Amino acid sequence: MSTTSTPEPTDADDDLERRAALLTGAGFWATKAGEGVRALALSDGPHGVRRQRGDDLGLLDSEPATCFPTGSAIASSWDADLVREVGVALGREANALDVDVLLGPAINVKRSPLGGRNFEYLSEDPYLAGVLATAWALGVQSTGVGTSLKHFAVNSQETDRMRVSAEVDARALREIYLPAFERVVREAAPATVMSSYNAVNGVFSSENRWLLTELLREEWGFDGLVVSDWGAVKDRVEALRAGLDLEMPGSGDEGTAAIVAAVRAGTLDRALVDTSLERLRRLADRTAARRDRSPAAGSGAASFDADAHHALARRAGAASAVLLRNEGGTLPLRPGQRVAVIGGFAVDPQIQGGGSSHVNPTRVDRPLDELRHALGEDRVPYAAGYAMDEADDGDGVDGGDGGDGAALLAEARSVAAAADVAVVFAGLAEAEQSEGFDRTHLELPAAHVALIREVAAAAPRTVVVLQNGGVVSLEPWHDDVDAILESWTLGQAAGGALADVLTGAVTPSGRLAETIPLALTDTPSYLNFPGENERVRHGEGVFVGYRSYTTTERAVRYPFGHGLSYTEFAHDGLAAEATGRDTARVTVTVRNAGAVAGADVVQVYVAPAAAPVRRPVRELGAFARVHLEPGEARTAVLELERRAFAFWDDPKGRWRVQPGTYEVQLGRSASDVVARVPLELEGDVDRPGPLSLESTVGEWFGHPVVGPVLLEGLLEKATPEQVEASEAGLKLVEGMPMAQFARFPGVEIPQETLDGLIALSLAQASA
Numbered sequence: 001m002s003t004t005s006t007p008e009p010t011d012a013d014d015d016l017e018r019r020a021a022l023l024t025g026a027g028f029w030a031t032k033a034g035e036g037v038r039a040l041a042l043s044d045g046p047h048g049v050r051r052q053r054g055d056d057l058g059l060l061d062s063e064p065a066t067c068f069p070t071g072s073a074i075a076s077s078w079d080a081d082l083v084r085e086v087g088v089a090l091g092r093e094a095n096a097l098d099v100d101v102l103l104g105p106a107i108n109v110k111r112s113p114l115g116g117r118n119f120e121y122l123s124e125d126p127y128l129a130g131v132l133a134t135a136w137a138l139g140v141q142s143t144g145v146g147t148s149l150k151h152f153a154v155n156s157q158e159t160d161r162m163r164v165s166a167e168v169d170a171r172a173l174r175e176i177y178l179p180a181f182e183r184v185v186r187e188a189a190p191a192t193v194m195s196s197y198n199a200v201n202g203v204f205s206s207e208n209r210w211l212l213t214e215l216l217r218e219e220w221g222f223d224g225l226v227v228s229d230w231g232a233v234k235d236r237v238e239a240l241r242a243g244l245d246l247e248m249p250g251s252g253d254e255g256t257a258a259i260v261a262a263v264r265a266g267t268l269d270r271a272l273v274d275t276s277l278e279r280l281r282r283l284a285d286r287t288a289a290r291r292d293r294s295p296a297a298g299s300g301a302a303s304f305d306a307d308a309h310h311a312l313a314r315r316a317g318a319a320s321a322v323l324l325r326n327e328g329g330t331l332p333l334r335p336g337q338r339v340a341v342i343g344g345f346a347v348d349p350q351i352q353g354g355g356s357s358h359v360n361p362t363r364v365d366r367p368l369d370e371l372r373h374a375l376g377e378d379r380v381p382y383a384a385g386y387a388m389d390e391a392d393d394g395d396g397v398d399g400g401d402g403g404d405g406a407a408l409l410a411e412a413r414s415v416a417a418a419a420d421v422a423v424v425f426a427g428l429a430e431a432e433q434s435e436g437f438d439r440t441h442l443e444l445p446a447a448h449v450a451l452i453r454e455v456a457a458a459a460p461r462t463v464v465v466l467q468n469g470g471v472v473s474l475e476p477w478h479d480d481v482d483a484i485l486e487s488w489t490l491g492q493a494a495g496g497a498l499a500d501v502l503t504g505a506v507t508p509s510g511r512l513a514e515t516i517p518l519a520l521t522d523t524p525s526y527l528n529f530p531g532e533n534e535r536v537r538h539g540e541g542v543f544v545g546y547r548s549y550t551t552t553e554r555a556v557r558y559p560f561g562h563g564l565s566y567t568e569f570a571h572d573g574l575a576a577e578a579t580g581r582d583t584a585r586v587t588v589t590v591r592n593a594g595a596v597a598g599a600d601v602v603q604v605y606v607a608p609a610a611a612p613v614r615r616p617v618r619e620l621g622a623f624a625r626v627h628l629e630p631g632e633a634r635t636a637v638l639e640l641e642r643r644a645f646a647f648w649d650d651p652k653g654r655w656r657v658q659p660g661t662y663e664v665q666l667g668r669s670a671s672d673v674v675a676r677v678p679l680e681l682e683g684d685v686d687r688p689g690p691l692s693l694e695s696t697v698g699e700w701f702g703h704p705v706v707g708p709v710l711l712e713g714l715l716e717k718a719t720p721e722q723v724e725a726s727e728a729g730l731k732l733v734e735g736m737p738m739a740q741f742a743r744f745p746g747v748e749i750p751q752e753t754l755d756g757l758i759a760l761s762l763a764q765a766s767a
């Protein structure tokens with residue numbers, strides 16, 4: 001091996017090596033100290049602090065911390081103030097556990113209900129996800145702890161996540177997959193952004209300069225640190241060049257050696273190392289402030305108010321559960337009723353999903369205990385209903401519990417028959433919903449379905465309480481039961497939160513942040529999820545979630561935004577007025593017309609003006625939670641931003657608000673519009689673009705200045721018969737490029753005329 005062409009190492013090289021080495025983690029959960037930069041501790045998120053003391057993945061033995069409702073649950077609260085409060089509590093715990101950066105929020109758009117990490121993510125709607133995640137990040141960071149916005153970008157599936165390329169068109173990227181990230185970056189300035197494992201349109205996120213530098217920093221103004229997802233870096237030099245500052249976890253010296261070699265070979269600008277190190281230094285300085293504030297900084301003997309945080313988890317849980325169905329006022333449960341609690345999840349609640357977000361809870365409330373506490377021990381008999389350790393492969397065949405299963409069902413039937421109301425706890429176990437894999441179907445375990453049907457046949461009234469992180473099918477038992485409470489993965493206070501809602505101590509106010517379809521085959525991504533041959537085509541474009549169902553008028557079981565209450569809300573006087581060329585203010589009065597206090601979620605949707613691209617029939621533009629005592633009325637004022645009206649104009653590479661008439665709609669859900677008012681917007685009035693010979697006949701005649709001139713010229717030489725024929729004929733040739741049309745016999749527009757008109761259009765375009 002010849003070394004003659006390699007320069008001898010110098011002091012500058014040593015310096016470079018020391019600096020470059022800091023851009024790779026020290027291990028799983030810490031950065032290296034050096035060059036005056038202290039070591040930083042990073043821990044998962046998002047719904048609790050998973051502080052590992054050892055340097056390993058050790059998913060189940062982290063320090064005890066509060067397990068708050070997971071993303072799918074808390075998003076159903078549609079309550080930014082509450083999410084912020086949870087964020088503050090998370091920040092306090094991170095402080096107490098000596099964590100500098102909490103790895104969240106996780107905000108990938110839920111493209112398919114099968115997504116393995118849907119329990120961590122917020123919504124199928126980017127506006128809702130963006131607003132809530134902003135509140136989360138602001139809450140955490142108000143305590144001095146940094147956040148990590150993840151997973152950037154288009155990481156909407158687990159299947160093949162470290163190889164797959166998400167193939168997405170520009171409109172879907174801008175309108176669906178990126179806006180939530182953009183909002184958090186612009187409004188909450190997260191300390192870090194985490195690049196995802198997958199590729200976007202063929203380029204790995206961690207090596208994607210467009211994503212990490214042009215979009216994130218240059219367009220959105222991000223000035224924090226970009227960190228890789230754990231193990232997402234394949235080519236360290238390419239990653240640094242793209243704008244990825246910190247590689248996690250530590251990968252030995254390999255990455256550092258590659259950086260040093262590339263700088264020495266002249267293929268990598270050394271300044272990039274300095275810039276990334278500067279960003280790391282800034283992060284250390286920024287989070288150092290929290291160390292000064294935290295009484296237990298670095299001591300390891302820290303504490304937080306576990307009781308207060310448990311109470312917050314209970315309040316957040318109660319606000320997150322969604323009452324899907326409530327026939328004949330079955331809920332709330334009434335004092336004195338005999339309530340049969342059935343199903344093992346009532347004793348062993350499934351409070352979160354599996355994988356890196358798994359929190360070791362400070363304690364766990366059991367729904368059965370809490371219901372007994374609220375209703376009286378002797379009023380609440382219990383039956384297990386199904387075996388807890390049963391593996392269900394979703395093939396519809398019971399997992400082999402045979403005789404035991406039959407005995408459990410028989411016991412459940414008899415307990416149910418002797419009660420006034422049976423409450424069945426069903427759902428998915430943690431092992432069935434986790435990071436690392438997507439689900440392959442939407443079914444509940446067969447034993448749970450069998451139990452629901454048996455109990456429904458035996459009990460005078462049946463309530464189903466669901467615990468599942470991602471959407472499950474409610475078919476075919478839906479019509480057999482009287483009430484359904486979707487509680488998602490509600491966190492460690494699930495028991496108390498559910499008792500509060502079931503007994504009416506708290507009026508349910510959750511609204512679906514994602515659609516519950518009738519069938520998996522109805523879902524917009526069905527044909528393209530999770531992709532094949534290492535590519536996943538996002539063929540449905542911007543028609544994700546309710547944007548698809550409402551536009552194609554496909555029936556769903558429960559639409560986005562749906563959720564019932566124990567009280568009734570009346571809406572009056574919906575009005576919308578423009579506050580600028582492309583913004584508006586909406587007002588509506590909400591009255592609590594029922595007998596108990598409760599919160600309504602005012603949902604404002606925007607139906608687009610006529611546009612040159614196909615747009616969803618409506619999109620969520622603004623929302624507000626309004627808490628009202630019985631008989632109380634309040635006027636909600638909501639602002640519609642420019643983005644609520646805009647679409648991504650791909651050929652021009654920018655947002656566009658079409659001038660024209662929009663409709664502002666008040667929805668009880670995305671499918672149930674209860675009031676609508678028109679709204680005129682001036683929008684973006686563009687100068688017409690220049691014409692060319694490739695522009696179509698329609699474009700030439702449609703040009704506001706050139707069109708009339710052209711028409712006049714043609715009409716001059718035409719006979720009345722030709723004029724009459726040309727009107728019908730024009731439609732026929734509208735799509736034809738002018739180059740061909742101009743040469744047609746009888747048309748014959750001279751080249752110099754065309755040149756003159758092109759010049760005229762150019763002058764107009766740059767006027």
Ligand code: BGC
Pocket residue numbers: 044103150229230356
């Ligand atoms: C996950 C991230 C997580 C990281 C550290 C990765 O596998 O995708 O969400 O923050 O591990 O645990």
